[in-house]
Amino acid sequence: MLFLGCGALVALSSRDRVFGCNLLHSNIGSGKMSDSxxxxxxxxxxxxxxxxxxxxxxxxxxxxxPDFVDRVVCQTDRNQRVVNQLARLFGHGRLAGTGYVSILPVDQGIEHSAGASxxxxxxxxxxxNIVRLAMEGSCNxxxxxxxVLGAVGRKYAHRIPFLVKINHNELLTYPNSYDQVMxxxxxxxxxxxxxxxxxxxxxxxxxxxxxIVEVAEAFEHAHELGxxxxxxxYLRNSDFKTDKDYHTSADLTGQANHLGVTIQADIIKQKLPTNNGGFNAIKFGKTSPLVYSKLTSEHPIDLCRYQVANCYMGRAGLINSGGASSGASDLAEAVKTAVINKRAGGTGLISGRKAFQRPMNEGIELLNRIQDVYLDDSITIA
Structure with missing residues (x-):
């Protein structure tokens, strides 16, 4: 694992030259916010x-x-091989040695159809080209x-960490159902x-x-193998839409996160919360008034912090998704999401469509700007 001392800064600068990035945007150690x-x-x-x-x-x-693996992961029951792989994940790319991650996810060819994606x-x-974008974008x-990964595995598996998605909702079965299959x-x-x-x-x-049973068994086996x-x-139920869409409410997504860490996910991916009060609106399940009066507010950073809290207070890292591509506003939306995640105590961003649904040079720039947020030490935990 890389630590952010002087040597790490030199290593990052060298890597940025390889990938054509400009580290000057990030203001590492400057204490001054990047103008961009x-x-x-x-x-x-x-x-x-x-x-x-x-x-x-x-x-x-x-x-x-920088010490997240030593300070947190090494306290768990994960075997040494899992610790090594998490150290590799946190130690790769432009965010190496920071404790933050930037991941490029591209499974939308199945989840949303290849044509739409x-x-x-x-x-x-x-x-x-998917793997190249992740490498040239200096992702973890x-x-x-x-x-996708098997098609180029021998060429790239040793050059960038592979995260293989093992289940999907293929969206060709009609009528559609909210299911994930291996x-x-x-x-x-x-x-x-x-x-x-x-x-x-x-x-x-x-x-x-x-x-839950399938994934819990798969995760247990994955940990055994290292x-x-x-x-x-993610949440999926048509009854979660009432006066508004509560699929992204802080309380419901927080509980989904808590179930996820219970089956020993090392990292949780979740959509950024856009509202709260899902339990009360749906009139289902159990919650506490303190969730809304003390543990959250209407501010997006506080809503996201409740998601982090449900990841065992950050012992499992929370990465928020970048969401669909909206066109010209993608860059600004991605940076805002990164700021919210970082200031809430999250671990990074996993952004796909905003990056790959545009020319590669623009996708690289978007990934680098997301990383700039996590490299900018003037953006602090709220």
């Missing part, structure tokens, strides 16, 4: 950067840092399907040289209990 980040935050700059959280005290969190930029029908890892085995991911396996559970769906585990903790 301020510009992208626009009218939200003061709202996001000056917020002081009075909900869950940051002192209670296990925060990311790659028509805006057909070069990404070729799996090699590339997350994709058995097919597309391959944990052993196949291991043979490929994967650093980690990833899976999705649609919490709240009719098939969720079967998915791979890390990442869980997409």
């Amino acid at each position: 980040i301020m510009t992208l935050l626009g009218d939200d700059a003061a709202f996001l950067l000056e917020h002081e959280s009075t909900t869950i005290d940051r002192q209670h969190l296990n925060l990311p840092g 790659f028509a805006p930029n057909p070069e990404y029908f070729d799996p090699e 890892a590339v997350a994709s399907t058995f097919g 597309f391959g085995s944990v052993e196949r991911a291991y043979d490929m040289g994967a650093c980690a396996v990833g899976a999705t559970i649609y919490f709240g769906s009719e098939e969720s209990r079967r998915q 791979m890390a585990t990442v869980l997409w903790c």
Whole structure:
């Protein structure tokens, strides 16, 4: 694992020259906010950067840092091989040695159809370009399907950590259902040289209990083989939409996160919360008034912090998803999401469509700007 001393700065500068990035944007150690980040935050700059959280005290969190693997992971029951792979994941790319991660996920060819995903930029029908984008964008890892990563595994598995997604909702079965099915085995991911396996559970769906059992067993086996585990903790139930869409409420997504870490996911992927009060609106399940009066507020950083708290107070890292591509606003949206995640105590961003649904040079720039947020020490934990 790399530590951010002078040697690490030299290593990062060298790596940036290789990948054509400009580390000067990040203001490492300068204590001064990057002008480009301020510009992208626009009218939200003061709202996001000056917020002081009075909900869950940051002192209670296990925060990311150069020593995260030693300080947190090594306290767990993970075997040494899993620790090694997590150290490799946290030690790769532009964010190496910071305790933060930037991951490129491209499984949308299954989840949203290849046409919908790659028509805006057909070069990404070729799996090699997906891996190249992650490498040239200086990501910690590339997350994709058995097919994509297997197609170029011998060329790249030793050059960038592979995160193999082992289940999917293929969206060609009609009518559609909220289900995730296994597309391959944990052993196949291991043979490929994967650093980690990833899976999705649609919490709240009719098939969720079967998915929980399948993924829990798969994660246990992955840990036995020495791979890390990442869980997409998504909600899927039509009744979660009432007066608003509570699939992204802080309380419901927080509980999904808590279920995810219970089956020993090392990293949780979750959508950024956009509202709160899902339990009360749906009138289902159990919660406490303190969740809304003391542990959260309406501020997006406090809502995200509740997600972090449900990841065992940060012992399992929370990475938020970048969301769908919206066009010209993608860069600003990605930077805002990164600021919210970082200031809440999260571990990074996993952003796909915003990066690969545009020319590669623009995708690289977007990934680098996300990384700039985590490298900028003037952006502190709220």
